[in-house]
Amino acid sequence: MTAHDVARALPDIESLKDLCRSMAMAEAIVNPEGERYYSYDAKWSDTEELASMSNGSGDEYDIVFAPTGAYIRGFDHESPLSPYHHDDVPAPWPGVLDSVPEPFQCYVDEPAFTDEDGTPVVTVCVWRESTDRSWKTGEITFPEGHPDPDGSDWLFELLLAPTPEAFQEFAEDYYETTIDIEPVRHLYDLRPLDRAQITKLNPSASLEDVAEAAAEIGYPMANDMPSSKSPRSM
Numbered sequence: 237m238t239a240h241d242v243a244r245a246l247p248d249i250e251s252l253k254d255l256c257r258s259m260a261m262a263e264a265i266v267n268p269e270g271e272r273y274y275s276y277d278a279k280w281s282d283t284e285e286l287a288s289m290s291n292g293s294g295d296e297y298d299i300v301f302a303p304t305g306a307y308i309r310g311f312d313h314e315s316p317l318s319p320y321h322h323d324d325v326p327a328p329w330p331g332v333l334d335s336v337p338e339p340f341q342c343y344v345d346e347p348a349f350t351d352e353d354g355t356p357v358v359t360v361c362v363w364r365e366s367t368d369r370s371w372k373t374g375e376i377t378f379p380e381g382h383p384d385p386d387g388s389d390w391l392f393e394l395l396l397a398p399t400p401e402a403f404q405e406f407a408e409d410y411y412e413t414t415i416d417i418e419p420v421r422h423l424y425d426l427r428p429l430d431r432a433q434i435t436k437l438n439p440s441a442s443l444e445d446v447a448e449a450a451a452e453i454g455y456p457m458a459n460d461m462p463s464s465k466s467p468r469s470m
Contacts, residue, residue, distance in 0.1 A: 237389035238378055239332075239360045243371035245396050249306045249364055255398050256287035256299060257453055258424045264449035265437045266407050266415070273410060274394075278454030285454070289391070297360075297391050298349060304339040305365040309349055312387025315359040316379045326355045331376035332386075333361055360386040400424045423455075430458035 246252060260276035273289060280286035280300070287299040297310035312318070317329035333344055333356060340363050343349060350356050364371045378385040394402055400420040407415045419433040434446055447462045449455075 237384055238386055239362055239373040239376065239388050242360070242388045242392055242396070243362050243373050246362070246364075246371050246392075247398065249301065249366070251398075252299070252306065252395065253285070253287070253301050254426055255395065255424075257455055258426060259394060259403060260287065260453050261429065261450060261455045262403055262420050262423045262437070263407065264453065265419075265434055265441050265446055266411055266413070268438070268441045268445040268449065273406075276453040278452065295387065295391065300340075300343055302339075303366065305363065305368065307336075307340040307343045308360075308362040309343070309356070309358045310360040310387060310391045311357045312359050312384075312391060315385060315387045316382060317359040317386045319355050319357070326351070326353070328356050328358055329376065329386075331374040332358060333374065335372075335374040336361065336363060337365065339365060360388050360391065398424075426456065428456040428458040429461065431460050 247255070256274075257276050257278075259274045260272075263272050263274050271292065273291060275288045275290075277286045277288075283303055285301040287301070288296065289298075290296040294313040295311060297308065300307045315321075317332065319326040319328050336344055344356055345354065349358070360373075362371050362373050376386075384390065394406060400417055400423075403420055403424070404415045404417050407413070416436045419437040422433050423429070429446070429450055431443060434441055434443065444462050447457065450457055450461075
């Protein structure tokens with residue numbers, strides 16, 4: 237799989253945004269106090285939202301949801317397309333960023349997505365303007381003999397398998413705990429988060445911590461949840 241396959245498989249922008257919020261909310265309940273694999277910032281800027289993945293080992297992705305559309309950059313540190321594997325001077329693999337349209341050029345050089353020298357930390361890039369009918373990528377010649385040359389296959393695994401069962405499998409493996417599928421389905425349907433679903437998913441989770449995470453994610457909250465953090469409601 238490559239970025240080209242990802243572009244064909246991803247849902248539309250709004251569906252992807254909802255999926256990212258659901259994933260982040262589910263993990264925030266499973267792990268309300270620690271570092272998380274998936275996160276979502278509904279107020280990354282005045283006009284932009286940000287979904288992120290980080291495995292703590294240098295592999296990551298970010299998805300910027302903006303009025304102009306959505307921009308995705310991913311980085312697999314072991315990928316042969318890594319900027320650090322093929323030149324004396326680090327540089328993105330040819331084609332990965334060359335065709336990024338003007339509305340998204342600001343994200344190519346965004347400090348959060350570059351290293352200390354300003355090199356874009358990227359092995360895969362996909363984008364979709366708000367007026368586009370599909371996701372797009374650059375024209376890239378991938379090295380031969382590699383089943384996942386840019387890291388797309390595993391980086392975006394839960395985005396390409398957008399089901400509660402896929403999240404359940406991830407969380408049970410990653411956190412080595414049993415995950416009740418019912419509250420995960422509740423969250424994947426974007427139904428308002430309530431105390432009962434939190435208790436089913438993680439009986440030890442602090443309601444205040446979960447409410448704070450929900451406010452950051454922009455996830456809808458039921459009326460029985462704490463209101464001190466001004467969580468959103470539906």
